Every structure is written in structure tokens, then in C-alpha cells.
Amino acid sequence: VALIVFLSHIGSFVPADAATVGLTDRIFCAMGSKFMTAEQSTFMIDLHQVGMMLRQATSRSLCLLDEFGKGTLTEDGIGLLGGTISHFASCNEPPRVLVCTHLTELLNESCLPVSEMIKFYTMSVLRPDTECANMEEIVFLYRYEVSTSNLLFTLLRLHECSLFLDSQGVPEEVVKRAAIVLDAFESNNNVDKLNLDNISSQDQAFKDAVDKFMEFDISKDDYVRPKPRQALQFPWKQKSISQPEQVHISLAGDKHMRVSWVTNDKSSPSFVEYGTSPGKYAFLGQGESTSYSYIFYRSGKIHHAVIGPLEPDTVYYYRCGGGGPEFHLKTPPAQFPITFAVAGDLGQTGWTKSTLDHIDQCKYEVHLLPGDLSYADYMQHKWDTFGELVQPLASVRPWMVTQGNHEKRIFPMWWKMPYAESGSNSNLYYSFEVAGVHVIMLGSYTDYDRYSDQYNWLKGDLTKVDRERTPWLIALFHVPWYNSNDAHQNEGDGMMAEMEPLLYASGVDIVFTGHVHAYERTKRVNNGKSDPCGPVHITIGDGGNREGLARKYKDPSPEWSVFREASFGHGELQMVNSTHAHWTWHRNDDDEPTKSDEVWLTSLVNSGCWTEKKWNENLRKILMEP
Structure with a gap:
């Protein structure tokens, strides 16, 4: 999430089909590995980072809390995380906060205030239509859904987590199915048994994604990641500072065109030479220029020159400012079709x-x-x-x-x-x-x-x-x-x-x-x-x-x-x-x-x-x- 927000703000490619990203002034997250050299524990680093969030975050900040409260007593972790969330929820203009935690006692013990500012999500699974009698009929999805449930369906080792999961009321068949799926991945066995026929109608929309995933045979290593849509790149080019850039044209009244371009020096002239043959410029159009500053940005010299009168449906060749490459344009027709x-x-x-x-x-x-x-x-x-x-x-x-x-x-x-x-x-x-x-x-x-x-x-x-x-x-x-x-x-x-x-x-x-x-x-x-x-x-x-x-x-x-x-x-x-x-x-x-x-x-x-x-x-x- 933090990378997507950062990439969108620098104008880079964002690896997402769709995203709504608001203006963000700061991103707070646990990035304190440099403190390890000072022999500080991860718990102390977490406290330092969260302290910065509490003091400096604004309504346009993004705060990421990943397992805050680990590394100390469970009761202490619950108190720290619950207090932090409660503080943000009570702010008049709180930041955007994403929390990931295993401390489900926050819900059980009602450690959080009842607030419209707090939303709960959990991982979802595909369940059969009928009462689950076979533990192999559980399919796990990489999908979040809104839920106030404290049941965190996760691929966890049964022998490591069975007591914890049982204490949280997770159905036994889910626990067993998690162990089977994990063992299948670790042993490179096919996982085609996850492809079920009796998926409930409410999750039918997600079955296609599961089916596609199940087509891959792990043992054959036949999955090939598709090439991503490449981000647009604007490589640096060595140019003369007076070379015209960003050239574009627009209509400018009857039989006239406006030519606009940018140069990176302040002395380039604002005129356009043009004609009906390549390299032969029989006509000249005078123009004007401007520039502006915005915070740390300084524009180049922005030129606008009007040329004409021009003949309809005719190709003209032109160059800007007396130098640089030759361009050509075609005027629109005088009558239909167009x-x-x-x-x-x-x-x-x-x-x-x-x-x-x-x-x-x-x-x-x-x-x-x-x-x-x-x-x-x-x-x-x-x-x-x-x-x-x-x-x-x-x-x-x-x-x-x-x-x-x-x-x-x-x-x-x-x-x-x-x-x-x-x-x-x-x-x-x-x-x-x-x-x-x-x-x-x-x-x-x-x-x-x-x-x-x-x-x-x-x-x-x-x-x-x-x-x-x-x-x-x-x-x-x-x-x-x-x-x-x-x-x-x-x-x-x-x-x-x-x-x-x-x-x-x-x-x-x-x-x-x-x-x-x-x-x-x-x-x-x-x-x-x-x-x-x-x-x-x-x-x-x-x-x-x-x-x-x-x-x-x-x-x-x-x-x-x-x-x-x-x-x-x-x-x-x-x-x-x-x-x-x-x-x-x-x-x-x-x-x-x-x-x-x-x-x-x-x-x-x-x-x-x-x-x-x-x-x-x-x-x-x-x-x-x-």
C-alpha cells in the first residue's frame, strides 16, 4: 500500500487495475532497521515509530501498523495497540491507518471504542452450499471482505496453531484443511482437489479465479508470470537548450493555426518559419513567450506563434525558433467530410x-x-x-x-x-x-x-x-x-x-x-x-x-x-x-x-x-x- 501511494505521487506506474489514492503528505511505517545497529529491540523500534505517528501524522498522512504490540506480553501489546487505535479514532481529522494484527483479543474484550471510523476486514474462504462434512471442501481466497468477525482464516501449521485456533472458535474443518493445503504446497503435490463443484452461489464470481489458479501444476513449475504493462518512460536526451520541445498545434481563427513549443533557454526567439515544401520556408509567423514558477518548479520558455493564412487540406512544413527539427502539419478541409x-x-x-x-x-x-x-x-x-x-x-x-x-x-x-x-x-x-x-x-x-x-x-x-x-x-x-x-x-x-x-x-x-x-x-x-x-x-x-x-x-x-x-x-x-x-x-x-x-x-x-x-x-x- 505504501509503495502504491508513493509511486502514484511521483507520477510513476502503479501496479493496480484500479486505485483511488488521495493526496498524502507523509507515510509512516516500520522502516527502522537502521536502529538495529544501536542494539535496539524490534519492540523498541516499533514504539519509536508509533510515537512519531502519534505526534506528527496529519489528516493527509498514511500510517501502517503491522503487528504492533509483538515482542512483549500479550496484555501489554493489546493495551498499546488498542490505545493507539482509540487515539486515532477520537481525532477530529484522523490520518488513514491500516492495521494488521493477530491480537484478536481486541475484539473479544471490547478494547476498542464503538466508532464509524473503525472498519474490520477478514480473509474469506469458499464454503460449500451445505453443512461442511468434508474438510477438503474448504477453499481459501486471497480476498478481503468487510467483517466484524475475529476468525482469521489463515494457512497455518496445525501442530503450531491448533490450540490458538480452537480457542478462537475457528471450525475444526478449516484448521484441518489449512494443514492439508500447506502440506500440499510443501510437498509439491498437485492441489487440484481444491477445484470444487459445489461452490456457494454468493462466491461464484470468485470461482473462476480459483479455477485458473488450480490449473497450474506446482511440480512442473509451469507458471509463467505475464509481462506487466510497462510504465511510460521518458529517457533523458541530450539536446540543445534552444531546441524546440513539446510542439503542438491548434486552430486559431479562420485559416490560421497556432504553433506552441517549449525551449529551455530564455533567449530563443518566438517565431515559426513555414512553407509547402520540405526545407523551404517562404513564410514567417511571429509569436510571444511566457514562463512561470510553481513552488520548486521552473518552466522552460513557452512559445506561441500564429501562422497563416493557410490553404485548406494542405500539408505545410515548419520549424520553430529558427532551428531544430522540421515538423509538418495538415490543415483541415474547407467542407465535408471531416x-x-x-x-x-x-x-x-x-x-x-x-x-x-x-x-x-x-x-x-x-x-x-x-x-x-x-x-x-x-x-x-x-x-x-x-x-x-x-x-x-x-x-x-x-x-x-x-x-x-x-x-x-x-x-x-x-x-x-x-x-x-x-x-x-x-x-x-x-x-x-x-x-x-x-x-x-x-x-x-x-x-x-x-x-x-x-x-x-x-x-x-x-x-x-x-x-x-x-x-x-x-x-x-x-x-x-x-x-x-x-x-x-x-x-x-x-x-x-x-x-x-x-x-x-x-x-x-x-x-x-x-x-x-x-x-x-x-x-x-x-x-x-x-x-x-x-x-x-x-x-x-x-x-x-x-x-x-x-x-x-x-x-x-x-x-x-x-x-x-x-x-x-x-x-x-x-x-x-x-x-x-x-x-x-x-x-x-x-x-x-x-x-x-x-x-x-x-x-x-x-x-x-x-x-x-x-x-x-x-x-x-x-x-x-x-
Whole structure:
């Protein structure tokens, strides 16, 4: 547990399918082997370590108590451990404490206070449906379950522990079965007798894992550990301090692109040379630069330069700052068809790399990302590693992004979007048009009420949309409004109450969100229920983040939910023409993209809904009221 917490805080690979790890300031555990040289007993070392916990642990600390109280009289150990747990339980803001102990007398003698802060867990076993008559029908699981029982089912030698186990009320058949299993392992005998047919229904879900384990023959040594998913590595490379890094591009108004990059010196110029032939740069785009400090972190020089006017559907070659490697980009087409790649909550994991590889395989023109890019939080160096990770894709096709909860602070420094070009005064909300599509990016973490700048900008932007020129209208923001996953329930309700009437009145076709680490697609919805004239909401926060998947959904699913799955992946939205679009979602299946959901969509402009909305007095008032 301590290693997982530590690895997650340094941004390393975490060996877990799913984990929720809060911010932790200190980890306290028995790591006092250095005191052995001072001829201190393990008991004295334990006392020293626990004393540090009691004095210094905060509400953000993690404390590990492993067999505290050993090495002295049982009564003394019970008193010390019971007093320590009671102290933590009585704190107003206690740390997180994990305790492992054999002192079950703590429960028998009621040594602990009755408190919601204290939870008990025990190891579980597979039991048969009927009364156990055969001791060979007990199967032990490596699984914890919530229990106030003091029965610790453990693989222990019968001749060493029978008296203790009997005194604790452990069934005799469990004791005997433990001895048989232990002897089987020690004698290299097959343990296939553990594979039972009459497993109880409540543990049926775990039988497959037991069966898989039983397939291995210990005597043949035929178990081969599968290769772990490799953590992303960013090896040190010797570079010139003025060499451009983290190069990425974005749309910057009509026929223009913004090129962004970082250098590690303070004197590199902020301009981009570009042209339509390799090595021949007939044009020059001037820019600007900035930098910042955050605690001990010092950013490089962050450059942004606008180039254009550019021809549509054309390859341009460019280099940044007058030196370094040559890059190339391809501008989007002027009209349909056009394809968007969509993926949110990327992060920097092995799954992220798979998602990016799959996106690189599809033929797309623009990447849409509804928040949570680098997962930098307070670790600002992660912006650098994220920039290096996405550069092969983001330097070739424009990436249009909005802010997530993991980049609330410094996001605008690194990823400058066309907010000024779209009449916004904040990088957190803006719009752009490309090939017959008007795309609106909104901020879930800035003010959105009807008196806010964002609300009034959105209303003004929507009234300017020409649905003859841009028949498709798409919106993106981070926190979903329609979500049947257990994760992040109701977090978007406030923004939904204020802004959903605007999106509905203006005929938004599709809404993309992230935040929930899973995939879900709805019917056309509005005001909490199906509506043929509302937008389709798609949650796609499954790019590969470090926090893992959100696996639990509400049951039964709401009537408006069409498809939902907790898997990493990405989406592709092909706008075929002014009337029809094809959406597909591709699951990361064993590192291969698997198309798992698809739907054809008809634009609201061509469905009859738009005509109805244009002449609906109530909807017109929503957009026109001051």
C-alpha cells in the first residue's frame, strides 16, 4: 500500500487495475532497521515509530501498523495497540491507518471504542452450499471482505496453531484443511482437489479465479508470470537548450493555426518559419513567450506563434525558433467530410500510449479533448512529459482542448486556445468553426450562472451561429450532465440547470464530456429525459488516466442511456455531410482498437426540430433575453 501511494505521487506506474489514492503528505511505517545497529529491540523500534505517528501524522498522512504490540506480553501489546487505535479514532481529522494484527483479543474484550471510523476486514474462504462434512471442501481466497468477525482464516501449521485456533472458535474443518493445503504446497503435490463443484452461489464470481489458479501444476513449475504493462518512460536526451520541445498545434481563427513549443533557454526567439515544401520556408509567423514558477518548479520558455493564412487540406512544413527539427502539419478541409478524434482524461500511462497509438491509426483532421490532459495537479513537471508524449500527434493535427479538474491552475500557459479570436475573454471557454461544424468549448470550473461572463459569452456566440454555413453544432465540457455511472454523480447539475436551456434552444447536436473514467452514450435528451430535439450526450473520459476505470453503474440504467462500458478507448466522429454523421467508439482491447459502439446521427437542422425551435417563442426568448 505504501509503495502504491508513493509511486502514484511521483507520477510513476502503479501496479493496480484500479486505485483511488488521495493526496498524502507523509507515510509512516516500520522502516527502522537502521536502529538495529544501536542494539535496539524490534519492540523498541516499533514504539519509536508509533510515537512519531502519534505526534506528527496529519489528516493527509498514511500510517501502517503491522503487528504492533509483538515482542512483549500479550496484555501489554493489546493495551498499546488498542490505545493507539482509540487515539486515532477520537481525532477530529484522523490520518488513514491500516492495521494488521493477530491480537484478536481486541475484539473479544471490547478494547476498542464503538466508532464509524473503525472498519474490520477478514480473509474469506469458499464454503460449500451445505453443512461442511468434508474438510477438503474448504477453499481459501486471497480476498478481503468487510467483517466484524475475529476468525482469521489463515494457512497455518496445525501442530503450531491448533490450540490458538480452537480457542478462537475457528471450525475444526478449516484448521484441518489449512494443514492439508500447506502440506500440499510443501510437498509439491498437485492441489487440484481444491477445484470444487459445489461452490456457494454468493462466491461464484470468485470461482473462476480459483479455477485458473488450480490449473497450474506446482511440480512442473509451469507458471509463467505475464509481462506487466510497462510504465511510460521518458529517457533523458541530450539536446540543445534552444531546441524546440513539446510542439503542438491548434486552430486559431479562420485559416490560421497556432504553433506552441517549449525551449529551455530564455533567449530563443518566438517565431515559426513555414512553407509547402520540405526545407523551404517562404513564410514567417511571429509569436510571444511566457514562463512561470510553481513552488520548486521552473518552466522552460513557452512559445506561441500564429501562422497563416493557410490553404485548406494542405500539408505545410515548419520549424520553430529558427532551428531544430522540421515538423509538418495538415490543415483541415474547407467542407465535408471531416473526421474528429475524441478522447478525454488522457493522463500518462501505458493505456494512454495505447489510446494515442490507436488515434494515430485513424484518419482524422482535428482532435477534440474534453478536459484532463496531463494530470499534472501539483506536479508541474508532468506538463513537460505530457508534451513530449503527445508531440508526435499534436504537432501534425490540431488539438482543441478544454480544462479539466486536474489542470485548474496552469492550463492556459501550456495550451493556448482561440478564445480571443472567438470573442471570449478567457482561455477556459471559446469556439471555433471548421468544415461546416461550429464547436463550443465550455469551462466546468469557472463561473457559469446567468450573470457570469461565460454564460453571456455563450449566449452571444450561439446567436451568431449560421446553421446554413455550419449545420452541425457541437459542445464540449469536462463534467457530464447525463451520467449513470456511480462516479461523480450530480457534479454537473449546477451548470446543467443554467446552460442546458441555451444549448437546447440553439439546437446543439452532440455534447462530449469527460471526468467519468468510462464510456456512455445517451439518446437525444433534454431536461432529464429523452427528447428527439435535444443533443446526444457522450461521456468519453476513458483515455487512459492514472486513476483507473469507473466500473460501477446505476442499476437499472436510466431510460435515456443507450450504451455504457467501463473500458479505455477513443471515439471517431465522421461528419459525412450536412445531414449525417457517423460515430464510433473503439475499446482498447488487448492493445488493439475494437469498434464497440456506433450510431448514425442526423443533424437537428435537417430533422424538423430546428424549424420548430426557430419559431418557438419561449426558446427564442431564452437566447434573446438580456
